[in-house]
Amino acid sequence: MSTKTTSIEEELFKLIEQELSRPNYIVEPFVQKNKEEVGEIILRLVQNEKLAENLILLSIIYRQVLPYLEDEHYIPILTTIMQYDKLDSRICFQTIQRLGWRATKAQEAIPFIVKYLGEKQGIGDVAAIALGEMEYDKFENLIPGLLSALKNAAYYGTRMNAARILIKNKEHLESVLPKLIEALESDEDFRLRQKIARNFGEINNSKVKKALLKAHKNDKHPVVRTVAKTSLDDLEKLT
Amino acid sequence: MSDVKKKEGKNKKKLTVSPEFTLKDDFEPFSEYDSIFGRVNWDEKMKTYKVYMYDKVPDILDEEQPGYTQIDHALAIASWTVHDYFRRAFSWEKLAKPNNMMPDALPEVYKIDEKNIDKVTRTIKAVTKSFGADMVGIAPYDKKWTYTEDRVETPIEMPEGMTSVIAIGAVMDADTISTSPSMTQGFASGMGYSQMAFIVSSLAEFIRKLGYRAIPTGNDTALSIPIAVDAGLGQVGRNGLLTTRDHGARVRLCKVFTDMPLLHDEKVDFGLTDYCRKCKRCAEACENEAISFDDEPSFKTYSDSNNKGIYRWAVNVDKCYEFWTDNGGECSTCISVCPFNLRSGLRFTDPRDYWKKRLAEQ
Ligand code: SF4
Ligand code: SF4
Numbered sequence: 001m002s003t004k005t006t007s008i009e010e011e012l013f014k015l016i017e018q019e020l021s022r023p024n025y026i027v028e029p030f031v032q033k034n035k036e037e038v039g040e041i042i043l044r045l046v047q048n049e050k051l052a053e054n055l056i057l058l059s060i061i062y063r064q065v066l067p068y069l070e071d072e073h074y075i076p077i078l079t080t081i082m083q084y085d086k087l088d089s090r091i092c093f094q095t096i097q098r099l100g101w102r103a104t105k106a107q108e109a110i111p112f113i114v115k116y117l118g119e120k121q122g123i124g125d126v127a128a129i130a131l132g133e134m135e136y137d138k139f140e141n142l143i144p145g146l147l148s149a150l151k152n153a154a155y156y157g158t159r160m161n162a163a164r165i166l167i168k169n170k171e172h173l174e175s176v177l178p179k180l181i182e183a184l185e186s187d188e189d190f191r192l193r194q195k196i197a198r199n200f201g202e203i204n205n206s207k208v209k210k211a212l213l214k215a216h217k218n219d220k221h222p223v224v225r226t227v228a229k230t231s232l233d234d235l236e237k238l239t
Numbered sequence: 240m241s242d243v244k245k246k247e248g249k250n251k252k253k254l255t256v257s258p259e260f261t262l263k264d265d266f267e268p269f270s271e272y273d274s275i276f277g278r279v280n281w282d283e284k285m286k287t288y289k290v291y292m293y294d295k296v297p298d299i300l301d302e303e304q305p306g307y308t309q310i311d312h313a314l315a316i317a318s319w320t321v322h323d324y325f326r327r328a329f330s331w332e333k334l335a336k337p338n339n340m341m342p343d344a345l346p347e348v349y350k351i352d353e354k355n356i357d358k359v360t361r362t363i364k365a366v367t368k369s370f371g372a373d374m375v376g377i378a379p380y381d382k383k384w385t386y387t388e389d390r391v392e393t394p395i396e397m398p399e400g401m402t403s404v405i406a407i408g409a410v411m412d413a414d415t416i417s418t419s420p421s422m423t424q425g426f427a428s429g430m431g432y433s434q435m436a437f438i439v440s441s442l443a444e445f446i447r448k449l450g451y452r453a454i455p456t457g458n459d460t461a462l463s464i465p466i467a468v469d470a471g472l473g474q475v476g477r478n479g480l481l482t483t484r485d486h487g488a489r490v491r492l493c494k495v496f497t498d499m500p501l502l503h504d505e506k507v508d509f510g511l512t513d514y515c516r517k518c519k520r521c522a523e524a525c526e527n528e529a530i531s532f533d534d535e536p537s538f539k540t541y542s543d544s545n546n547k548g549i550y551r552w553a554v555n556v557d558k559c560y561e562f563w564t565d566n567g568g569e570c571s572t573c574i575s576v577c578p579f580n581l582r583s584g585l586r587f588t589d590p591r592d593y594w595k596k597r598l599a600e601q
Pocket of ligand 2 (some may be wrong): 385391476478482514515519520522539576578
């Protein structure tokens with residue numbers, strides 16, 4: 001390790017130490033100035049699986065270090081963390097979500113995410129969504145996870161993402177349509193219902209049309225009713 | 240990666256979204272006539288041609304739905320009052336009688352030289368904040384951000400001699416924004432616009448009283464976002480908005496052009512572009528998938544209202560506006576979910592809780 005890297009490492013850990021005692025976002029400007037060296041330092045650091053036990057340190061790394069690193073370090077760091085035997089569920093969730101956001105660029109992480117499909121505490125949900133973003137070639141294997149996320153995820157945003165990925169994959173749309181219609185009819189959050197209603201405006205299908213008519217007439221939220229009307233008008237233009 | 244490839248990669252000219260803008264040859268100053276609020280009046284190709292933001296409100300109001308009641312809508316609309324009815328706030332000329340009954344003192348031009356320019360600049364910032372601004376920065380006047388025409392196609396000619404633009408940010412109420420996309424949330428935007436009118440009109444009069452020209456503007460006359468970037472208030476995010484380090488995009492922007500000699504601020508780079516590359520929260524949360532999921536910024540555009548030739552993540556503003564019309568008012572979901580906004584501890588608030596909290600304070 002060069003002297004420069006050693007001094008950057010010392011400085012980085014000094015700042016992290018200070019941040020641990022009093023959160024002040026002082027780590028991130030330092031990372032931005034020394035991206036390359038910090039990327040290497042963190043990549044080395046994550047090789048030690050013991051890191052998984054230090055949740056506060058990990059949370060600083062996730063919030064203030066990782067976002068500023070280049071992919072050449074960012075993706076291997078997250079992929080290494082994905083290989084830990086024991087991983088806190090929140091860290092596991094965040095790691096999968098972040099890899100999913102890098103989409104096809106993070107395909108090297110696919111084998112380590114696949115094993116989380118079906119996992120509880122929302123992790124299976126986010127794994128299915130991330131793999132969908134990463135264009136996992138066995139999309140059919142993701143469908144059960146995505147449908148479960150659509151129905152059961154506690155956070156409406158996760159349900160919304162599951163719906164988005166399911167709608168995006170036109171090849172399998174026909175088979176998942178009944179579940180999407182069910183979500184349009186019964187999800188408790190109007191934001192998800194309006195989004196499905198909006199997306200339905202591009203699917204020229206009689207079941208979809210029927211579902212939209214129903215939403216337009218009966219949905220309890222006015223925005224869903226209005227969006228359903230807009231989508232019906234859009235479908236009208238398509239026919 | 241081989242060392243040669245690594246080296247090549249590093250030698251490539253870095254394209255930046257902000258604070259330095261990367262412009263291509265097809266970049267041209269923008270006409271406000273082509274903005275979404277201009278096109279809605281004339282662009283028959285637009286899906287929401289002649290559909291205005293509040294057209295569907297009578298169908299949307301619903302006393303059973305938190306955030307969509309008549310009270311929420313009334314609050315949102317009322318908050319715009321100063322902006323909408325005090326149109327002279329944005330007057331290019333000094334405000335005069337009959338509004339102002341006091342006789343005009345004719346001031347000398349306040350002398351500004353090398354010795355006092357720093358103090359004058361700080362005074363301008365202090366005064367702007369005294370009028371209610373939360374953030375102030377000053378940029379050199381850059382013609383390329385001035386609209387060529389206004390929304391109704393009237394050419395805009397900035398007077399000769401403008402040297403600076405004072406970019407102003409008013410932070411919007413966190414609780415209210417976090418109720419997005421409800422109508423309640425419209426109150427934060429409306430208040431921001433009304434505050435704008437108050438701040439820029441007062442600041443312009445202050446500058447005029449010192450003997451200099453001042454042109455107060457809200458969203459009109461020039462693009463507020465790049466000007467705010469040039470003035471060091473923040474950077475441009477994936478959501479296309481001016482994003483500040485401490486409040487995210489929860490900031491309403493306005494600006495005053497002037498020929499008063501002033502010192503200019505440095506631009507800021509707090510790493511937002513890198514952050515947005517890795518984060519797609521706003522794209523996921525957008526109510527109508529108007530925000531790009533692209534991994535990298537580019538010169539791609541998604542709407543005829545996107546200014547061409549600028550490297551960034553362009554937002555499909557047609558889709559965004561379409562949601563606004565179906566929602567009976569603006570939306571701020573992409574503002575509320577951004578981690579830079581959430582640094583203040585903000586979370587989504589149910590409009591019911593918003594009202595509970597407000598009423599309990601009484
Ligand atoms: S304002 Fe709403 S609809 Fe528009 S881009 Fe933001 S989240 Fe999407
Ligand atoms: S939510 Fe994330 S991607 Fe969107 S503007 Fe904020 S930091 Fe950037």
